Structures are given as C-alpha cells and as structure tokens.
Amino acid sequence: MRIWSYKTLIFVVYALCWASGPAIAQDRVDFNVAGQDDDLKDALKGASLVLAAERDADKDTRDVFADALAEYGRLTQTLYANGYYGGVIRVRVDGREAAQIPVFEVPKTIGTIEVSVDPGRQFLFGTATAAPLAPGTDMPDEFRPNEPARSEVVQDAADAAVLGWRQAGHAKVDLAGQRVTANHANATLSASLRFAPGPKVRFGKLRQTTQSAVRPDRVARIAGFPTGQVYSPEDMQTVARRLRRTGAFSSVTLTEAENLGPGNTLDVGLALVDEEPRRFGAGAEYSTVEGFGLSAFWLHRNMFGGAERLRVDGDVKNIGSQHGGVDYHLGVRLDQPATFGPDTSAFVFAEVAYEDEPGYISRSANAGGGVKHIFSDTLKGELAAALLYSETTDALGDREFFLFTLPSSLTWDRRNNELDPTRGTFLKAEVIPFISLQDGGFGGWTLADARAYRGFGADDRFVLAGRAQVGTVLADDASDIPPDYLFYTGGGGTVRGQPYESLGIDAGGGEITGGQSFVTLSAELRTRITDKIGVVGFVDAGHVTADSLFDGVGDWHAGAGLGVRYKTPIGPLRLDVATPISGDTGDGIQIYIGIGQAF
Known part of the structure; x- marks a missing residue:
C-alpha cells in the first residue's frame, strides 16, 4: 500500500478542487504601505509577487493565490533587509485574509487582492561585533551601533570576515557562533558574530x-x-x-x-x-559607396590536443565599390597557450592580401611568429617578428618591398561589454618597426585607438561614446614606406558620410596618396527606445597630413548622420545614414549596414 505524505495529500486536494472549472486571474491589486519611507515602499513593491502577477496576463488564479500565500514571507524578508522587525502584513483576497483560506476552499475567481504593510519602527544596531578578524579585514561601514540594522548588513559583515580570513590563507574559516537579538521596546538589534579561523593553509x-x-x-x-x-x-x-x-x-x-x-x-x-572543438562564423557589411563586404572564419579550439587554437580568416571587401576595386584577404594563425608560463602563449601566422584601393594597388604576403602575454584581466600585449613582401602600384609607379618587421601591440580593455559597451574605456597601441632587406632603409609605423563610453539614465538608456584614432609613420626615406602603411580617411571605419579613403595627399594629375600622419575623431549619442531598438546620432571628422608627426600640409573633412540599432545575441544590427558636413571630398547621402556598433 502506498503511503502519501501530508504535503502530497494537500497537493492532490488542491489540484482536484480546480479540476472542474476554469481559472481566472485577479482584476486589481491594492498595495499600501504606511509611513514616509519611500525607499522602503519601492523595495516592497519591487519584491511583491502579487504585483508581478497583476502584470502577467498568462497567470491563472491558482498561480495568483499561491503568490498571495507566499507574499507574507517575501515581504517579511524585505522588511528585515531594510531593518524593520516589527512589521504587520495583511494580504486579503476579496476581503478574506489569504492565510486563513483553507487550501480546499480556494476561490475559483479573484477580483481584488489588497496588500497592506505597517512596517513599524526601523531598528538600529545596539551592538555590532565580529571577532576575531584577520588583519586588514574590510568590514561594512554600516555594521556598527546606531546604524540601521538591516539584515543584509549582518550577512555582509559575516561574509567580509570570512573573506578576510580566507585572503589571509585560512581556507577553512568557520562561523563558529552567532547571536542576533531584537529588542522591540527600544527598536534595537544586537548582533554578535564569532569565527574560528582554523590553520593557515x-x-x-x-x-x-x-x-x-x-x-x-x-x-x-x-x-x-x-x-x-x-x-x-x-x-x-x-x-x-x-x-x-x-x-x-x-x-x-x-x-x-x-x-x-x-x-x-x-x-x-x-x-x-x-567546448565543441570546431566553430564557423560569417559576417557582412554594406555601404552605398564602398559596396559589400563579406567575411568568414573557421576555428579549431584543440588542434593537437594541447588547447592549441587554429583560426583561418578570409574576407572580400569593396564588392561593387564606386572607388577602387575588390580587396581580398586570407589569413591563418595558430596559438599555443602557456608556452612560456601560464600567462605567456606563442603564435605563428601567415596571410596574403590583394588590395585595390583608391590610392594604390598592393599584392602582399606576410608571415611570422611571436608571443602574447596576459598581464591582467584587462591588459595584454603581443610582440612578434615577421617578413613582409609586397608589390605595389601607386602615384610613384611600380615598386617592390621586402621588409623585416617587429609588430607589437598593447591592449587595455575595460569595457563592460565588447559587442555593445555602455561603460568603460578601450585603448590599443600598435607599433611596427621595419627595415628594408633590399636597401637597408628603416622606419616605424604607429597607431593608437582610444575609446570611451559613459552610460546615464535608467539602466544606461543613454550612452555617450567617443573615439580617437591617431597614427603616424616615420622613415629615413619616404620612398621606403609601403603604400599600405600610409593613412587615408573616409568611409565606415573613419569618417562616415565621406567616400571611402577619399582624403589623402594630392599627388597631382587627379591622383592621391596616403599621408604619413592622420587623426580621426568620432562621437555618438546612443539612445535605447525599446529593449531591442535604439537610435544613434553621430559626427565624425578626419585629418591627414603629408609628413610624419603631423608636419607638412594637410586637410580636414567631416560627416554626420543618424543610425538605428537592433539588438541581437551576436551584437546589434547597425544601419547608419550619413552626409558630409565639411571638406570637399564628397557629397550626397551614404548608407552603412553591418553587425556591431561602429566602435
């Protein structure tokens, strides 16, 4: 014979009482809190289950009644968390106290639920002690006499004391005893915590x-x-x-x-x-001037059984571009973690590219290897050695370059979200010293990319974002600089609203070359309209000069516009519409479509 527990019998009776009729949720909730503590009122309303049920049209009456019964405990916990230990809570279902309604007489319909809370007086700490404490333990400031005796503060104090001992090497610290006493006559709470640190481990x-x-x-x-x-x-x-x-x-x-x-x-x-060892991804972008861009990658996370990561990237850009031709790129990189210690990995890479840009055509191959070191969760650096060979055609004619390079970078990333940041900063500095293996000419290419994000309003509804890119290339002889080491501005990555790489240096005869220095500035105001949709207002500006370190002649141009963002799991879908606002490099409307924020 099966023996059912008391709780099981109650559940069966409860279910049978509802088997014969429909369940209709309540129409209205009246929620009242006595006193003048607005923060407490907001906390109680935020914790209320019946208020949440009122906003949930999918809940039936059985669920709502269950919420009404659980309301007592939920609100009591909230009162304790705010230092109120003598409160009175009433929850009436159509005029009847919910706690007094027998489980087998649950109403089939609910019209109104009335919740009333009289919190009473807020308690203060009479005594607040925790001992012994490890040296340097950072205890909550609120855990002391005459401060509001919130229950969360007592828990925070216990957690802080335990953490202090664990940070001192006492992994098996234990809360050996606690005494918490409420004195309702004078509205005080006395809390005494005693710890057993155990041995250093x-x-x-x-x-x-x-x-x-x-x-x-x-x-x-x-x-x-x-x-x-x-x-x-x-x-x-x-x-x-x-x-x-x-x-x-x-x-x-x-x-x-x-x-x-x-x-x-x-x-x-x-x-x-x-993790699944293999992964494949693809992306696409579109601009009315630059045309389509397609990219894809293939990744293996454990190539040789040592967590080695092999990644192959390929992209095709400027399909249907109004300026220049189609660009191709194919690259492969293999990373081995913990090659020279747990925080220093090694990598090798190789890539080939064909670039048909407004100012030059380049066919190049690049290969090398290096190390990557993780300094902290937010700071990492890379140092590599590589050989670069390229054949180029530009305003100076057909040329060959064969360079030994030392590409290095340092990245400091403190953004709260890489795909859609609302707070934090990002700074990346890149340096590529190079020497020609043909004639011994030497130089160096540098680029700094700084970004900052500041959210404000409820849940960072508004975000102010800014970006600055600064670059320069130095060389003993300007003819030693490959054309793809020079700088242009214009297009989706620099100045929206201006044609792609439209600002450079006038080489005469209607041709342009890149400058040896450049700076771009961008600002955006992002506003979230709904959970999925946002709008953006932006302005970009760019400046290119002929010589290194911003010496020599140069020009500015700028663009501005509006954009729409649609949130997806892989980042926001982006649609930007921009137009020139200064400079003489372009006119008309430019449209940009892609995945992820512009920066």
Whole structure:
C-alpha cells in the first residue's frame, strides 16, 4: 500500500478542487504601505509577487493565490533587509485574509487582492561585533551601533570576515557562533558574530576529476596551479580564468577538498567540460559607396590536443565599390597557450592580401611568429617578428618591398561589454618597426585607438561614446614606406558620410596618396527606445597630413548622420545614414549596414 505524505495529500486536494472549472486571474491589486519611507515602499513593491502577477496576463488564479500565500514571507524578508522587525502584513483576497483560506476552499475567481504593510519602527544596531578578524579585514561601514540594522548588513559583515580570513590563507574559516537579538521596546538589534579561523593553509595538488580531449599535462601547464604557496581565493580565480580563456572548455569548476591534507595542505578538484572543438562564423557589411563586404572564419579550439587554437580568416571587401576595386584577404594563425608560463602563449601566422584601393594597388604576403602575454584581466600585449613582401602600384609607379618587421601591440580593455559597451574605456597601441632587406632603409609605423563610453539614465538608456584614432609613420626615406602603411580617411571605419579613403595627399594629375600622419575623431549619442531598438546620432571628422608627426600640409573633412540599432545575441544590427558636413571630398547621402556598433 502506498503511503502519501501530508504535503502530497494537500497537493492532490488542491489540484482536484480546480479540476472542474476554469481559472481566472485577479482584476486589481491594492498595495499600501504606511509611513514616509519611500525607499522602503519601492523595495516592497519591487519584491511583491502579487504585483508581478497583476502584470502577467498568462497567470491563472491558482498561480495568483499561491503568490498571495507566499507574499507574507517575501515581504517579511524585505522588511528585515531594510531593518524593520516589527512589521504587520495583511494580504486579503476579496476581503478574506489569504492565510486563513483553507487550501480546499480556494476561490475559483479573484477580483481584488489588497496588500497592506505597517512596517513599524526601523531598528538600529545596539551592538555590532565580529571577532576575531584577520588583519586588514574590510568590514561594512554600516555594521556598527546606531546604524540601521538591516539584515543584509549582518550577512555582509559575516561574509567580509570570512573573506578576510580566507585572503589571509585560512581556507577553512568557520562561523563558529552567532547571536542576533531584537529588542522591540527600544527598536534595537544586537548582533554578535564569532569565527574560528582554523590553520593557515597551503595549496596541495590539483586533481583533475573529469576526462578531457586536452591532455592532462597541458591542462596542468595552462592552469599554473600554485602548489606549495599559501592559499588565496584570488589564485583560485586566476587558475579558472587561465583555463577558460583558452576557449577549449565550456565549463571549468574548481572544488576545494573538504579535509586538509598533511601539513595543512589543501587539494583542489578540477572538473572540465570540453567546448565543441570546431566553430564557423560569417559576417557582412554594406555601404552605398564602398559596396559589400563579406567575411568568414573557421576555428579549431584543440588542434593537437594541447588547447592549441587554429583560426583561418578570409574576407572580400569593396564588392561593387564606386572607388577602387575588390580587396581580398586570407589569413591563418595558430596559438599555443602557456608556452612560456601560464600567462605567456606563442603564435605563428601567415596571410596574403590583394588590395585595390583608391590610392594604390598592393599584392602582399606576410608571415611570422611571436608571443602574447596576459598581464591582467584587462591588459595584454603581443610582440612578434615577421617578413613582409609586397608589390605595389601607386602615384610613384611600380615598386617592390621586402621588409623585416617587429609588430607589437598593447591592449587595455575595460569595457563592460565588447559587442555593445555602455561603460568603460578601450585603448590599443600598435607599433611596427621595419627595415628594408633590399636597401637597408628603416622606419616605424604607429597607431593608437582610444575609446570611451559613459552610460546615464535608467539602466544606461543613454550612452555617450567617443573615439580617437591617431597614427603616424616615420622613415629615413619616404620612398621606403609601403603604400599600405600610409593613412587615408573616409568611409565606415573613419569618417562616415565621406567616400571611402577619399582624403589623402594630392599627388597631382587627379591622383592621391596616403599621408604619413592622420587623426580621426568620432562621437555618438546612443539612445535605447525599446529593449531591442535604439537610435544613434553621430559626427565624425578626419585629418591627414603629408609628413610624419603631423608636419607638412594637410586637410580636414567631416560627416554626420543618424543610425538605428537592433539588438541581437551576436551584437546589434547597425544601419547608419550619413552626409558630409565639411571638406570637399564628397557629397550626397551614404548608407552603412553591418553587425556591431561602429566602435
């Protein structure tokens, strides 16, 4: 014979009571809070389940009544969180107290739910103590006498004390005792927390508990687990980040052993879930002047079983362009993580390109290798050595270049979202020293790209975004500079509203060449209209000069316009309409379509 629990019988009775008729949700909710604390009122309304149910047309009456019963606990927690421990909560369903309605007499229809809250007096801390504390522990300022006795503050204090001991190497710290007493007569709360730090702990061994297509020796090398060092929660996070950033794993979980080993050492379990090894992607852009641009990539995340990443990129640009011809590019790059330590990887690359630009035609091949170092979560750098060969045709005629280069870059990325940032900054500096293997001429190419984002309004509804690009190329002899190292402005990546690479240096005979220095400035005001749709107003300006370090003759031009953004999981779809506002390099309306913000 099956024996049913009390809760199961109640559920069955509750379900049978509703089997015979339709369920119609409530029409109205009256929600009232006594007192003058507007912040408390907002918090209670935000926590209310019945108010949320009123806005949810899909909920039936059974769900709404369940919400009414749960309302007492939900609002009580909110009162405690705000320091109110003597409140009175009433929830009436068509005039009847919800808590007093038997479960087998639940109404089939609900007209009105009335919620009334009398929070009473706000309690203050009478005493607030936590001991012992690790040196340098940062306790909440609110955890002290005569401050509002919010329950969240007590929890924050306990968490801060535990974190302090763990950061000091005491991984097994425990809250050994707590005493929290409310005095309703004088509206005070006394909280006393007592901790048992336990011994100082050192890291033991990293024990992989799951199988992976990445070899165990490579997993250990990438993780860089600090065996023998004093325990630190930050070191645990660093190990997890190193493994995640390879892209080879969809899940990385570190679990501390329950018991300490010999010499107060702490082993850590590592559970890995492999990511799908292969990935393919494609993109497209369109401009009325530049034409279509198509791009695609193929990626392998674990090429040789050591989390090596092989990526092949190809693109075709300026299809149907009104200025210049079609450009082609094909590149391949192989990265091996943790080649020279857990934060330093090595890479090799090769690429070929054909560029038919307004100022030149270039056929080039480039190959080399280098290292990449991760300094922090926001700062990384690369240093490489490469050989570049190119055949070019420009205003100076047909030329060949065979260069040894040292491309390097430093990237500082503090944006809150790479695809659609609303706050933060981005700075990338690139430098390419080069020397000609034909005649010994030498020089250097530099480019800095700085961006800043500032959101304001509710949930960053408005975003002010700015960008500046500054570049210059120096050489012992200007003829040693390949045409594709020179700078132009105009088009979607620099000055919208102006034709693609329309601003350069007049070479006579109706031809232009690139300048040795340039600067572009862009500003956008982005406004979110709905959760999916946004509008953008923007202005761009560009300046190109003939010589290095902005010496010699030069000109400015600018463009401005409006755009629409539609949010998707892979970034916003972008439609920009722009027109020139200064300069003599173009006229008419330009339209740009792509994926992702302009910058």
